[in-house]
Amino acid sequence: MKDSPGTHEAWAAALRAHGRRVTKQRLAVLAAVEHHPHSPAEAVLAAAREDLPELTAQSVYVVLGDLTELQMLRRFEPPHSPALYETRVGxxxxxxxxxxxxxxxxxxxxxxxxxxxxxxxxxxxxxxxxxxxxxxxxxxxxxxxxxxxxxxxxxxxx
Ligand SMILES: [Zn+2]
Ligand SMILES: [Zn+2]
The missing domain is CATH 3.30.1490.190 (Ferric-uptake regulator, C-terminal dimerisarion domain)
Structure with a gap:
């Protein structure tokens, strides 16, 4: 599955609006969550690595935390489950x-x-x-x- 250029443009604009650099890592994480909504961090890592094999677990956790704080991602924690992420926010x-x-x-x-x-x-x-x-x-x-x-x-x- 590929994102429309519009989606990438919107993510890039949102990142810039928050004073963040538009990096391959951030875009790969956003695309992974977009394609696998309600995914735990490990699944986001696995999906993002298909785009960006050099991505480390550490950087995925940092990016997930940062994007959640910026409210570009939503994080929720079902009972008996790790935290899940999605791009559907607000x-x-x-x-x-x-x-x-x-x-x-x-x-x-x-x-x-x-x-x-x-x-x-x-x-x-x-x-x-x-x-x-x-x-x-x-x-x-x-x-x-x-x-x-x-x-x-x-x-x-x-
Ligand atoms: Zn069931
Ligand atoms: Zn949802």
Missing amino acids: DNHHHAICIGCGRVEDVECAVGHAPCLTPHWDESATPMTIQIADVMYQGICQDCQRTQTLPSLSKQAK
Whole structure:
């Protein structure tokens, strides 16, 4: 898979806007995460090395941390999983993770009343203006439902 030149241009512009040099390493990491959304650092490293074989694990970790701080990447940490990265930032989408196989799906929007997203402020609390609601759904994906390899719910609760 190849990125359109437009994507690279947008990344280069964003890096420059943050005062970062546009390096091969940064672009390789961004492209790897773009093509493998919700990947842990090791998978990003493996994918980025296909473009840039000399890339070290150390530099991938540094670049991932830096780009996350710049909010060009989003990092989230599902339970019982290493941190995962994606290029889809700034839209406050949520994630659903399968407790059977660890598959992650994007959830556009949390709707309805339960579980509630509007914070109820206790009398002792100092209310905040909420900017982000980060919801992690946990469930069972269709593949796992079909193959019935899912662990029992009681075993998960530890
Ligand atoms: Zn699954
Ligand atoms: Zn996502």
